[in-house]
Amino acid sequence: MSASPVPTGAILRSKLRRDLRTRRRQVIAVAATVFIGVGLFVIAWDMYNNLQSSYDLTYDRTNFADVWITGDDDLASKVAALAGVDQIETRTSGNVPMRLGDGSIQGRIQGIPIDTQPDINQLVIDHGTYLNQSDPTSVLIESHTAANFELSVGDTIELNRDGEWFEASIVGIVTSPEWLWIAPSSQELLTDPNEFGIVFAAEDLAASLASPGSHQIVVQTTNNDPDLAASMVDAAYRDGATEAFDRAHHPSDQALQNDVKGFKQMAILFPLLFLSVAALATSVLLGRLIHLQRGEIGMLRAFGFDEGQILRHFVSYGLVTTLMGAIPAIILGSYGAGVATKAYTSFLSIPFSSQSLSPTTWLIALIFSLVLGAVAGYLPARAAASIEPAAAMRPIGPETEGRRTFLERLLPSSAPTWAIVAVRNIRRQPRRAASTMIGVVLALIMMVSAFVMNDSINSVFDRQYAIVDQRDLVVTSDQAPIPGDVLDTLMALDGVAGVEPYEETPILLRVGQDVAPQQLQAFVPGTQAHDFVPGLWDSASKAGPGPNIAGIVVGLAARDSLNLEIGDTVQVEFPALATANEVRVIGFIDEPIRGFSYLNIDDWETVTGIQPSRVVLTLDSADDHRIIRNQVADLSGVLAVQDQIAVARQASTLLAATKFFVAMMLAFAMFMAVALIFNAMTVSIAERESEVATLQANGVDRGWIRKTITLENLVIVLAGVIPGLLLGRVLGGLFLNQFSTPQFKFEAGIDPWSVIASAALVGVAAVLAQFPGLRSLDKLDLAAKVRERNV
């Protein structure tokens, strides 16, 4: 007996290595699916963490406030006395007419100390310098505003004080933590960036410009405690604040967090889908591999290998294949997350970008990959280990008895033999056919579910801005009501289809202690500028569709939060107009972009006591909007022109991270689908090597063999298309249900072109995947194959 027994494990590892090399194409294809799944997770999860930490870093470095309160100095004293206040500052923050570049807008002016940064909400100087005593009338321009209005250091802007315009020079371009996303209020998260801007001026100057009631208190709590901040908001309202909100309700942070939260949900759900598909693909491949090794397994069992040894051996196939995909995915995914984060933070002008490598993500990805590999390998390995040696060593014959199949009966009697054999093979080897079909179905599930997400998210904007919101331009006049000659001039412009009186303003709907912020829009009855059809209307008073009678139409989300019913009375508060009134609820509506309530324009005057100073323009063609917008802006008496196309573009930007992820997911899904199809097809072909060798040895020509195999595979692909499309659509819908933001209402759907594209890609991939497999059959060494068959 030898002193050094042979380690069977080492030999089995050699076998494993060579087996994988023999099936390298399929192994690479499976590893590619794992690579995509793990890579997607690492990119998405690291990017989510990077985004969150970039915001946190920015807020930390700039001392972002925890609470904003509008109120007088007495209120500031009361707030300062509250427990948990770490720092407190007062400042002016109000709207002021301003001329920026070519634009004339209602912008926001915020007061800051001169010579020194504020303690809270500090500014990052991108260009130029901070304010200084030498020029107390100079200003700083917020970076998005500077970009939108093409302003630079040294330019001048005009500010309006009591109807008089005066010039102020720009000494710096700055980024503010309060204006990472440009939203005038939490009701106006979506605005035309050319109709709003932010200017920072010395506190004395700001106070002299802003309207009364623009006194704001900003607070930092001890340890930035969100619970403490929420309780301060409540206390501030009790003490007479006209407006108060915490970070969670800050317009900019709220908008950005909606995107980040949606991104987080996707960063978990979709990699999970991809990895599940990768696990299934691995499992199917191993199942086929093990099926081919039945004889070897039987021999090993006959010679005394126990079930555990066999199980471990074949589970290791799953682990190795998975790790082959997972390790490069972790490395490249981490790198990709850094690049993507940098691009995203740069796109949104986040001043401090954090791109840290996360060992935790690597560990999660690695553990998940190992579990995936073990699970994927376990079932086929379990089947291998339980194979009875005697049964395993019997030759593998057809899995079913021979008889004419249903498909075969569909063929004409004159069908060539190769066609008959092709369809008969499907039933003769149902396991092989099922494995191939699973590959097709999985490929379609990946693509269709990704398309459902992509199309559903994009359709929010299409439905809102192409169907629901028909406004093209909103014109604000310097007089209320708008003079008749201005209306006539607007109507006479080429390309203008309709002009209607209109108003809008942020409101708070209040029922007892419950408050829902909304953006109120007022239209004429039967307006052409808004489609109100989907909704619940007060049929008794013949309301709807739309606010055609006195009363307010409320969004469904606000209805739910305030527990409203049709006929209820709700308190409508107008912070910008410093007024409030009780209004009857006449309908509910659930639109793709949420947060809007509606009045009719006559009721607007009744409720607010103010005549409308705006009109809404509908155009013959959206193509002309830029020309008409400029024409309208040049008219005398026009204070501002809001371009709805710019608003739609801004709305789309609000889901930038989510859309980026979905686009990435779609690209990965397509790549993965091709890998799955390639795998399904090449395995299906590779399994026939002995059979093909025998046919060729008996003189059957290659064309006959090629046609038979191709037809068989394409019939299976066709059979998998319908279930794949259906399952993908269902799964995409389920995932979309998990992805929710308060701002948007998603409806699961898929563009018919996406369905066609998915099916076409699978079809093309299936046809192309035939070539390498069939070419390898053409190159078969018949003598070697015949000998191998006997092994």
Place this chain on the structure above:
Amino acid sequence: MTTQNDPITAPAQTLEASQTIVSLRGVSRVYGEGETEVRALDKIDLDLGTGEFIVLLGPSGSGKTTLLNVIGGIDSATSGTVSIDQQDLAGLKPRQLTEFRRNHVAFIFQFYNLVPTLTALENVELIAGLTGGGKTESIEALAAVGLGEHLDRFPSALSGGQQQRVAIARALAKNSPLFLCDEPTGALDQESGTQVLDLLQQLNRDQKRTLIIVTHDESIASRASRVIRMLDGRIVSDTHQ
């Protein structure tokens, strides 16, 4: 755990010459049920001694491979008792049965059942390692079957006869007392078949291994010390020569 009192897990060398190594009493093996029932073995009684060279003869479907598999513990009897060195295989748990096969039997199959992705030496080492064998024993076994020059060849680079000789070396390196050969020359040409049979006969003669060969080739019977003929799952003759 290997103990001297456990004949199943005990090293194979403890078996003495002239002992009854295999004893079957009333062994039946039935596949399927009802109309599809096939009685592959029908109440077989049989005793086989150590060092015997037994040929199981019979036409296809006579039950000879089933009998070999039942003796080798890779198939189980539906009824009756199968005793190997006085241990009833029916009473063994799967793990014990695996250990029994590891320590007591070596198979040689018609289609060799080599692992195609392992070299000749690795194929032998893989099995030798199960019973504590090493590289030396594996090389010696391959040399003994005349393949000392082909250690690193893969099965596809070997002829059928050479592959079967690798299979014999594999069985040899395992050092089992009982060789179970299922049509070992069935896939070989006459010359290769003769070489393989010579080799097996030599093992039986020189190393006193019990050899059971299943075949339907009458010419092989002349080499055996005992010829058992089967038909329809039954032993129809049992001749010592």
